[in-house]
Amino acid sequence: MKRTILLWISLALMVTALYLIFVIAPIERTMGIVQKIFYLMVPMGWLALLSFLVVFIGSILYLKKRSLRWDILSYSSAEVGVIFTTLALVTGSIWAKPAWGVWWTWEPRLTATLVLWLIYLTYFMVRSFATEESRGATFAAIVGIIGFIDIPIIVLATTLWRGLHPGALIFQGGLDPTMLLTLIISLLTFSTLYALILMQRISLKNNEVEIKRMKELSQPFN
Amino acid sequence: MKFWHQVISITWKDTFSEIRTREVISSVLVFTLLVIVIFNFAFGANQETLRLVAPGILWVTFTFTGVLSLNRAFIPEKEQGCLEGLMACPISREAIYVGKMLASLLFMLIIEAIALPVFAFLFNLPILTLPMVTITILATIGFVAVGTLFSALAINTRAREMVLPILFLPVMVPVIISAVNASKMALSGKPWSELASWIQIIGVFDIIFLVVSCLIFTYAIEE
Numbered sequence: 001m002k003r004t005i006l007l008w009i010s011l012a013l014m015v016t017a018l019y020l021i022f023v024i025a026p027i028e029r030t031m032g033i034v035q036k037i038f039y040l041m042v043p044m045g046w047l048a049l050l051s052f053l054v055v056f057i058g059s060i061l062y063l064k065k066r067s068l069r070w071d072i073l074s075y076s077s078a079e080v081g082v083i084f085t086t087l088a089l090v091t092g093s094i095w096a097k098p099a100w101g102v103w104w105t106w107e108p109r110l111t112a113t114l115v116l117w118l119i120y121l122t123y124f125m126v127r128s129f130a131t132e133e134s135r136g137a138t139f140a141a142i143v144g145i146i147g148f149i150d151i152p153i154i155v156l157a158t159t160l161w162r163g164l165h166p167g168a169l170i171f172q173g174g175l176d177p178t179m180l181l182t183l184i185i186s187l188l189t190f191s192t193l194y195a196l197i198l199m200q201r202i203s204l205k206n207n208e209v210e211i212k213r214m215k216e217l218s219q220p221f222n
Numbered sequence: 223m224k225f226w227h228q229v230i231s232i233t234w235k236d237t238f239s240e241i242r243t244r245e246v247i248s249s250v251l252v253f254t255l256l257v258i259v260i261f262n263f264a265f266g267a268n269q270e271t272l273r274l275v276a277p278g279i280l281w282v283t284f285t286f287t288g289v290l291s292l293n294r295a296f297i298p299e300k301e302q303g304c305l306e307g308l309m310a311c312p313i314s315r316e317a318i319y320v321g322k323m324l325a326s327l328l329f330m331l332i333i334e335a336i337a338l339p340v341f342a343f344l345f346n347l348p349i350l351t352l353p354m355v356t357i358t359i360l361a362t363i364g365f366v367a368v369g370t371l372f373s374a375l376a377i378n379t380r381a382r383e384m385v386l387p388i389l390f391l392p393v394m395v396p397v398i399i400s401a402v403n404a405s406k407m408a409l410s411g412k413p414w415s416e417l418a419s420w421i422q423i424i425g426v427f428d429i430i431f432l433v434v435s436c437l438i439f440t441y442a443i444e445e
Contacts, residue, residue, distance in 0.1 A: 063438075063441050115392055115395050118392040119392045119393070122388055122389050122392060125388060126375070126379070126385065126388075126389060129379040129380050129381055129385055130378065130379050130380075131378065131379065131380060135378055135379075138441055138442075139375050139378075139379070139442070141441070142371070142375060142438055142441060142442055143389060145434070145438060146368065146371070146393055146431070146434065146435075146438070147392075147393065149430060149431075149434055150393050150396070150431075153396045153423065153426065153427050153430070154395055154396050156396065156423055157395070157396035157399045157400055157423050158396075158399065160400075160403075160419055160420070160423070161399050161403060
């Protein structure tokens with residue numbers, strides 16, 4: 001019931017957001033129509049961080065309480081997060097080509113997003129490297145905690161590194177009020193989408209765990 | 223006081239076994255020198271290029287060195303069954319972490335103390351200055367703070383030696399960026415004020431991750 005309501009809300013928000021992005025929002029002066037990717041890229045970057053925050057909280061709670069539901073939360077959020085991080089990198093790349101002429105540039109935000117993506121990757125790899133499931137969950141929780149604490153420092157270092165050569169400013173001066181509204185609606189839309197997909201994934205994972213448990217119970221003498 | 227007693231005994235155990243066997247320091251030291259020489263073939267067309275890439279070469283070398291010597295922190299313990307004995311002792315897990323970390327720190331600093339003059343000699347650059355030494359010590363503390371935690375984690379996995387670099391390198395990115403840039407400035411003779419922000423980043427990293435790793439360590443090592 002909750003999920004259906006959320007589905008309709010997010011559908012409505014998405015339609016509104018798309019309308020705002022493509023019809024209402026003004027075309028930016030210097031970059032033209034390509035700048036509109038910004039309304040997709042910023043929410044995805046935001047979600048990449050939000051997902052990792054949820055992974056961080058879930059990881060701490062898992063280590064403290066040892067209850068599987070926290071690990072399921074962390075894992076699901078990491079899955080959704082890595083997808084959004086990949087999309088953030090892809091949209092960033094698509095924007096970079098017409099805007100700056102190259103597919104990739106070691107610009108602070110892109111670089112930090114890339115390192116975040118790598119940390120997500122290690123989150124999943126450490127699970128598969130572990131000898132048993134519960135060990136894998138513990139190790140992934142450790143990576144989740146260390147990785148999240150590292151992110152502000154990574155952003156600081158990459159900004160200092162490249163900030164000396166300001167090659168990539170998103171917009172000179174402030175944001176037009178219409179653009180700001182579009183951005184906020186877009187952020188809201190994607191956050192709702194995140195919540196929806198997360199709930200879906202958690203429920204799926206719960207089913208997976210349940211099926212596995214039933215399989216093990218039905219083969220008692222293995 | 224008891225805590226530091228326990229820490230010192232673990233550090234001393236590792237140091238003593240190293241003095242006896244000389245496994246870690248000799249092999250890692252030779253590896254370090256080989257890597258420096260090979261990088262020279264890769265990049266060192268002329269003195270100008272060398273001056274540009276030298277900080278990068280130095281820190282990539284030290285990163286590889288760090289991975290190698292940190293792998294040696296726990297893997298032999300697991301193989302010889304020493305780890306169970308260590309955990310059965312009436313020692314707090316934090317003491318094990320700090321003891322192991324200090325031992326790895328000591329080994330890495332010894333290797334760097336030998337590698338840096340060799341680097342200065344081969345590349346003809348002023349390495350042995352106070353800024354460079356400070357950067358090296360701080361960055362090495364960062365390496366061992368996180369590396370000891372991940373090394374303990376790695377022993378309980380399947381692909382042991384590979385797990386440490388995979389986990390460790392993304393997390394170390396800010397330290398590597400800061401160390402390379404600070405070294406670049408130190409080698410050009412810039413004053414402390416310009417190095418300050420980079421050194422602050424490494425310092426903050428060290429403090430945060432020493433504390434966090436110490437707290438999480440017990441989860442990494444338990445059965």
